[in-house]
Amino acid sequence: MIKLIEKTILTNPQILESCFKSWDKLFDKKESGFLESPKRENLWHQSKKRAQEIESFENLCIVGIGGSSLGAQVLQEIFENEKTVTFFDNVDPLSFNKKLQKIQGQKNHWVIISKSGGTLETLAQFQALLAQRKINPPLSEFVTVISELKDNPLTLWAQKYQVPILELPQDIGGRFSVLTPVGLFPAAFMGASLEDLKLGALWALQQKELVCEVAAQSLMSFDRKESITLFWTYSDQLRNFSFWIQQLWAESLAKKKTRSGLEGPFVSTPLPCRGTQDQHSLLQQVVEGQRDKFVLFFRVEQAEKSGPAVFVDPYLGPDFLSNCKMGDVLRAEAEAVQQTLASLGVESLSIKVDNLKEKQVGALFMFMELVVGVMGEALNINTYDQPGVESGKIRAQEILRGMK
Amino acid sequence: MIKLIEKTILTNPQILESCFKSWDKLFDKKESGFLESPKRENLWHQSKKRAQEIESFENLCIVGIGGSSLGAQVLQEIFENEKTVTFFDNVDPLSFNKKLQKIQGQKNHWVIISKSGGTLETLAQFQALLAQRKINPPLSEFVTVISELKDNPLTLWAQKYQVPILELPQDIGGRFSVLTPVGLFPAAFMGASLEDLKLGALWALQQKELVCEVAAQSLMSFDRKESITLFWTYSDQLRNFSFWIQQLWAESLAKKKTRSGLEGPFVSTPLPCRGTQDQHSLLQQVVEGQRDKFVLFFRVEQAEKSGPAVFVDPYLGPDFLSNCKMGDVLRAEAEAVQQTLASLGVESLSIKVDNLKEKQVGALFMFMELVVGVMGEALNINTYDQPGVESGKIRAQEILRGMK
Missing domain, CATH: 3.40.50.10490 (Glucose-6-phosphate isomerase like protein; domain 1)
Incomplete structure (x- = not known):
């Protein structure tokens, strides 16, 4: 249902092992x-x-x-x-x-x-x-x-x-x-269908290996001090999903203190990205800007296998589009970007779902919640609070009270 | 029409001076x-x-x-x-x-x-x-x-x-x-009205001081090695404007080489943000994550002065909402976030436009183009090309050709 189809760097076995332990810890907590x-x-x-x-x-x-x-x-x-x-x-x-x-x-x-x-x-x-x-x-x-x-x-x-x-x-x-x-x-x-959403979530709850692999790769990018994680969805219908991940990641992982009261860990800022559109926006920055980024690609099998056919008018071309479906172009561009980045030393992961039916969507939600939950345990932080937003709330109240 | 209403750090006079020179250079180029x-x-x-x-x-x-x-x-x-x-x-x-x-x-x-x-x-x-x-x-x-x-x-x-x-x-x-x-x-x-869009653009072309001030402050954030610039719009109708800036910034400023063939300068990755919604998403990250961010707030006077009135049902409260208009809440939250960030040492600028009529929109477009244009000259890069996206294009063609 959800597959890790590509990773550009081997997973560090120690970090993976610590993620397996964190998975077990996660299931013991009552906040989760x-x-x-x-x-x-x-x-x-x-x-x-x-x-x-x-x-x-x-x-x-x-x-x-x-x-x-x-x-x-x-x-x-x-x-x-x-x-x-x-x-x-x-x-x-x-x-x-x-x-x-x-x-x-x-x-x-x-x-x-x-x-x-x-x-x-x-x-x-x-x-x-x-x-x-x-x-x-x-x-x-x-x-x-x-x-x-x-x-x-x-x-x-x-x-x-x-x-x-x-x-x-x-x-x-x-x-x-x-x-x-x-x-x-x-x-x-x-x-x-709520039934299918539930089946998808239950499926994700069985994916200890896959979840821990993605969590470990993300933690490795923190060890490399990569300050930005791009969530690059090669599907228009996952646009809001990338904003949903952005909140999940930003609020859960950025903490000033660990649970033991030590200084909080280095974590990245999440940045949503949409292909192919953002190949004409952010890509230049990833290719020629600072080498401070890790990329998670999200791709959809069904989209990459779908039509319509791309007919070639001899005036318009280019010739390699003949016999192509639109989905072929989407797939080729996703692969080209991933390969180009890899050749430049920008590490990435590619995740693929078969389609965007209820099961897959339920699975995607639970999957990313588990990834973030496991990362939080591995980093020994409180994944579930957001103390950083409180001071702003209090100040807004003071400003509004002061108006009267 | 566009005002800089707040900056949390004094503008470095040397950098400002170099921006003034870059303004003049910009107007001499034929690429622009x-x-x-x-x-x-x-x-x-x-x-x-x-x-x-x-x-x-x-x-x-x-x-x-x-x-x-x-x-x-x-x-x-x-x-x-x-x-x-x-x-x-x-x-x-x-x-x-x-x-x-x-x-x-x-x-x-x-x-x-x-x-x-x-x-x-x-x-x-x-x-x-x-x-x-x-x-x-x-x-x-x-x-x-x-x-x-x-x-x-x-x-x-x-x-x-x-x-x-x-x-x-x-x-x-x-x-x-x-x-x-x-x-x-x-x-x-x-x-x-195209006439009014044009009047706004012409207005922006007269704002050398304002443009150079914003460019200089952004360049100062690069000197501080802040790797992310947040474009935080306190207006729903500027959501797409923040994505437009993202492309302008990412493609124009991130270059591997200067015009003289030296290593390209340190520049930031642009990150759009929408208030108040993202106070419940990215804010935690800005407050408790890495101190690697510079924030440009965009605010709209008309929105902050508008209703509807926020009536207070005694069951719902809170009491400080009585006599408030919705715009008051928007303004108070924008100010609270800016003040909270400043107190934590996150530097920012706040830009305000009176409303979102054609003149203001025309001015905003030309204003940001000028800011980026001036920054490009000051950094001695080619602001107008995007070589980083070419290799991906070629690889996509190879993949599509290989299919036949």
Whole structure:
């Protein structure tokens, strides 16, 4: 389902061994509830049930930010059909108003997602919607809340207005929550098979060797002091997946201190990249800029084997396109870039999935969560917190309080 | 129109002085034809005229990649109205077919853009469209070509079929071409004022001090060996602008050799970032990861002064949101992030535009082109070539030839 088809450098056996140990440690931790999500039947059941209740709606509006939004954006890019999904993931009033205008006249159901129930940007947008009466009564029909089942502002509000709440388990962090109602409810709304998503996730949970190999290669790039990891997807439909990985990687791995209180490890900054488009943007930088990059290519077998045929008009050429399908061009370009980089000493990995059906997507999510989870254990950091964002939150509150 | 509202570190006077000299050098070069584009009346005239000829069409399909696509994507994000624009900027057959399905039934006009007239990905897509008969005859009504006026495959083809050609001047590189028909024709199709775009560009051409200040600060970050420059836009409608800058920066500045044949300079990798969303993604990395980043914030005055009001439901809170507009939250978060980073020793610049009307957008394009142009002169590199992408192209051809 997911294959490592190429690596340009041998995997260091000691680092691989430490990743195997980290895999075992990971499964012993109680913060890593995401490992359990495929087995928590209620998460899948409630998502499917609520999606059935609202199947008369045409459009799902997701009010959420970061981990409450990026996973569903991946699913939208792959599974959206006649049922559309609109994301409210920022407090920019210009785009906010533009989106409201665009969905006017559609039958909209609103999902408000905040793990803590108190995310500033989400509450600000939600209250602006309520104040403008953009959400029809009765609220219990037009709104669904996804949050922890604790006494937090959003949950208390939902209880007051009898708005259904889908549970976001307390032991699953926002950026690891795509296989909870955060992703499952939108997936079910779009008609994707939750059963197959689950089978894919369960498959990934069996891939100790593959996960540890990718984790070890990434850790080796940190040892080489490569400060940027490129997630280069040779598929348009994996564009949002690269942004989802970016959050997962950036928030989970960059930590000032280890669990033992020592200085945090050297980790890379994640940079999404889309082929072939970014061959005409970032590639020049990778080829002739600093040698500070490690590349993970993500490729899709089905795309590389698909048409349409590329007919050759003698005026247009070039001649080598005759008998080519478009997928051949995609494959050739991916291979050419990987080979060129390798010849220059830029190390990379190439990962391939057969297609982008539910099973593969479920597998990809769990696979990357496991890679990051294993890396976190190997680096002896807390993979699941994000202390660096707190000081900015406090300062924003001070600025807003100071206005009054 | 564009203001530098904050810098966290004083500008080094020697570096600033060298930027002033580079500004003068830049205006002496003939490769930098982009400086002339606002004065080349025919570019503006032919774009407007062709847009009028096709005003009965509902959707513009742009087949192009890299600099033939990214500029128009910026314009789409800001100016799209009832007239839509669809981009074919990759050779992924899955997304290609999906897009074709989506635009079925619309009245589509096709624009094929390639500076050299031989870009592989563009020709492959175009020929697949012709082979599938997705473009109606007569071609002269349903197609416009944008290319150099030279004997190249695309231009020769257009001449054979009497398809109108809009000129892409030979002395303007693809990534500097947004103020040629590449951007102007789509802008006119969407109803944006070309006059105002031009006024903005002309304004930027007068901003020697401002341009050199931003260039000098960026060069100082290279001297500090900061390997990543974040382009952090606090506006959803500048999302594509950050990808446009990414290409401009990556292809123009990363060069293996200087003009004198010495080893190329240390330059940064450009990383787009969107606030407030990426406060929940990349921020943790900037705060607790390596201190190897310089940040350029882009903010929009109009957004930060706009509503809607954020009403406070006593159940939801928090109390400091009462009397706030959504724009206040956006502004407070931008300032909080900038201040937090400064307190940690992450240097940044904050640039503000009053709004996102045509004048401002024209000014932003020319402003960033000038910043990169000045930096290129100061670094003594060829800003306008991209030799690093050639070897990959040749290898892709070899792979495709080998298939037969």
